[in-house]
Amino acid sequence: MEKGRIEIQQLNLWFGTNHVLRDISLSIPARSVTAIMGPSGCGKSTLLRCINRMNDLISDTRITGRILIDGRDIFSPETDVIELRKRVGMVFQKPNPFPKSIFENIAFGIRIHRLAHGRELKERVERALRQANLWEEVKDRLHDNAFSLSGGQQQRLCLARCLAVEPEIILLDEPASALDPHSTARLEELIIQLKNEYTIVIVTHNMQQAARVSDYCAFVMLGELVEFNRTEKVFTNPNDRRTEDFLGGKFG
Amino acid sequence: MKRRRIADRGVRVLFSVNAVLAAAVLLGILIFLLAYGIRAFIPAGAVDPEDPSTQPLTLGGFLFGASWNPDAYGQPEYGIVPLLLGSLITTVLALLIAIPMGIAGAVFIAERLRGGVRVAVKMAVELFAGFPSVVIGFFGLLVLGPALARVFNVPSGLNVLNASVLLALMSLPTIISVSDDALRVVPHSYREAAYALGASPWTTAIRVILPAARSGILAAVMLGFGRAVGETMAVLMVAGNAPIIPRSLFDPVRTITTTIAIELGESAFNSIHFFALFALGFILFLIALFTNLIAEALIRREKRSFTL
Numbered sequence: 001m002e003k004g005r006i007e008i009q010q011l012n013l014w015f016g017t018n019h020v021l022r023d024i025s026l027s028i029p030a031r032s033v034t035a036i037m038g039p040s041g042c043g044k045s046t047l048l049r050c051i052n053r054m055n056d057l058i059s060d061t062r063i064t065g066r067i068l069i070d071g072r073d074i075f076s077p078e079t080d081v082i083e084l085r086k087r088v089g090m091v092f093q094k095p096n097p098f099p100k101s102i103f104e105n106i107a108f109g110i111r112i113h114r115l116a117h118g119r120e121l122k123e124r125v126e127r128a129l130r131q132a133n134l135w136e137e138v139k140d141r142l143h144d145n146a147f148s149l150s151g152g153q154q155q156r157l158c159l160a161r162c163l164a165v166e167p168e169i170i171l172l173d174e175p176a177s178a179l180d181p182h183s184t185a186r187l188e189e190l191i192i193q194l195k196n197e198y199t200i201v202i203v204t205h206n207m208q209q210a211a212r213v214s215d216y217c218a219f220v221m222l223g224e225l226v227e228f229n230r231t232e233k234v235f236t237n238p239n240d241r242r243t244e245d246f247l248g249g250k251f252g
Numbered sequence: 253m254k255r256r257r258i259a260d261r262g263v264r265v266l267f268s269v270n271a272v273l274a275a276a277v278l279l280g281i282l283i284f285l286l287a288y289g290i291r292a293f294i295p296a297g298a299v300d301p302e303d304p305s306t307q308p309l310t311l312g313g314f315l316f317g318a319s320w321n322p323d324a325y326g327q328p329e330y331g332i333v334p335l336l337l338g339s340l341i342t343t344v345l346a347l348l349i350a351i352p353m354g355i356a357g358a359v360f361i362a363e364r365l366r367g368g369v370r371v372a373v374k375m376a377v378e379l380f381a382g383f384p385s386v387v388i389g390f391f392g393l394l395v396l397g398p399a400l401a402r403v404f405n406v407p408s409g410l411n412v413l414n415a416s417v418l419l420a421l422m423s424l425p426t427i428i429s430v431s432d433d434a435l436r437v438v439p440h441s442y443r444e445a446a447y448a449l450g451a452s453p454w455t456t457a458i459r460v461i462l463p464a465a466r467s468g469i470l471a472a473v474m475l476g477f478g479r480a481v482g483e484t485m486a487v488l489m490v491a492g493n494a495p496i497i498p499r500s501l502f503d504p505v506r507t508i509t510t511t512i513a514i515e516l517g518e519s520a521f522n523s524i525h526f527f528a529l530f531a532l533g534f535i536l537f538l539i540a541l542f543t544n545l546i547a548e549a550l551i552r553r554e555k556r557s558f559t560l
Contacts, residue, residue, distance in 0.1 A: 052448060054444065054447065054448060057443075057444075057447065059366070082450045082451075082452060083450070084450075085447065085448055085449065085450035086449070086450035089448065089449070090448040092441065092444060092445070092448075094441065096439075096441035096442065096444065096445045097445075098442060098445065098446075098460055098464070099442070099463070099464050100463070108446075108449065108451075108459070108460075109449040109450070109451075112449070112450070112451050112455050112459070113450060158445070161445075161449065162448070162449065165449060165450065
């Protein structure tokens with residue numbers, strides 16, 4: 001099986017008595033961009049956060065079904081969450097750099113996983129920043145505080161921070177929702193660049209964005225997967241009436 | 253409309269009067285301390301050349317004198333060095349114990365406890381912060397003192413170590429409680445970011461949350477320092493109180509606060525001794541002032557480098 005493939009099988013999730021995800025089955029191919037779109041509150045972020053088990057942090061969560069990454073069930077007791085999250089990186093809705101220098105932000109993940117130190121650490125930091133198209137802008141101010149960067153730069157920094165631990169899968173949770181159009185365009189460009197090496201799953205409620213960046217597209221509504229197909233197919237000839245209505249702007 | 257304006261003005265007057273009053277009282281205490289303390293250094297009334305106890309002090313002798321002995325027959329001595337060292341040594345030792353324990357405790361409470369347990373533990377800690385110091389002194393006198401004497405095989409358990417341990421106990425709740433508050437306000441997004449990178453909860457606490465809460469924790473430590481350096485009763489009960497410069501943990505020690513408490517009642521009203529104790533109080537005020545200014549400066553520097 002190709003590395004980086006995500007199989008979601010009959011996934012159900014409850015927060016307390018609230019049934020948030022209903023029987024979702026989805027097979028996300030490796031080395032491509034898959035967009036999960038849907039109206040706000042439909043559970044798309046929650047679905048994304050299942051893949052790196054960020055929902056573990058929320059108490060009173062119950063999950064049934066399986067998520068297989070490279071054929072292994074991430075909910076099985078043998079799964080090491082730390083190892084899982086190292087392989088499945090995440091960028092959040094709002095840029096959330098640490099209150100540390102630019103360099104330290106990137107070095108953090110490398111250090112905690114003891115991937116490198118000394119000169120190699122510096123090289124890795126540079127590589128991650130180059131991958132995120134940020135190196136040229138920050139190379140002379142690596143020791144400035146990360147908060148001195150603009151919002152768009154901060155979000156690329158967060159992406160670089162995630163790339164620095166060399167994940168196979170990158171989860172993007174509405175990464176452009178706090179950015180201006182120019183920064184958004186740069187980030188989208190970057191996502192397309194990265195898809196040859198990583199499996200990327202992006203949550204967005206912006207359908208134009210989904211159309212621009214994704215190869216595959218899942219449409220989620222009220223916790224149910226309505227449609228999943230190649231992006232061109234979903235946008236030009238959707239199978240489900242609800243998808244058509246959403247894309248047509250009847251609700252959002 | 254009109255009524256609202258009157259009510260508005262009334263509230264404003266109420267608040268400003270109270271603010272001014274609070275500041276005025278504090279300033280008044282300071283002026284009073286200074287006015288009394290300074291009279292130890294200027295000849296007032298009759299100076300009897302035959303009686304050394306009526307001689308005004310020199311500032312140098314007061315600040316740098318290595319012996320405090322106001323009751324000496326013949327030549328009383330008013331050197332504050334042993335007292336100043338006593339206060340600083342016990343406080344610093346107490347903080348050496350209380351800072352690591354307090355921060356570790358705060359991290360535990362803030363990061364690992366949830367719900368009712370958290371509330372209960374926090375309440376217990378804060379309750380301990382309000383514990384009467386005389387009770388803690390009692391514990392030091394009757395339990396810790398004899399225990400120290402036995403364990404370390406020293407003649408008396410009333411010494412530097414005992415005083416420092418009690419001061420640590422007393423500043424711990426403040427340090428824990430204020431640090432916990434500082435840790436709690438660290439944005440949740442930092443935690444998420446660290447967890448998403450595969451950091452364990454402890455790694456996150458130590459490498460992300462703790463550094464992010466630095467200025468608040470510094471404030472907690474300063475409050476702990478204030479509690480330790482100003483504490484009188486517990487120290488009075490367990491420090492042994494010999495005004496000497498201690499050479500080991502097991503020597504008795506006398507602090508500035510306890511000296512004022514011990515001697516104010518027995519010094520003659522308006523004597524040099526009496527005024528010298530006010531000068532001691534003023535020194536204590538200066539210590540508090542400087543530590544606060546340093547903390548303030550550190551926090552401000554921190555804020556400058558860590559905000560937009």
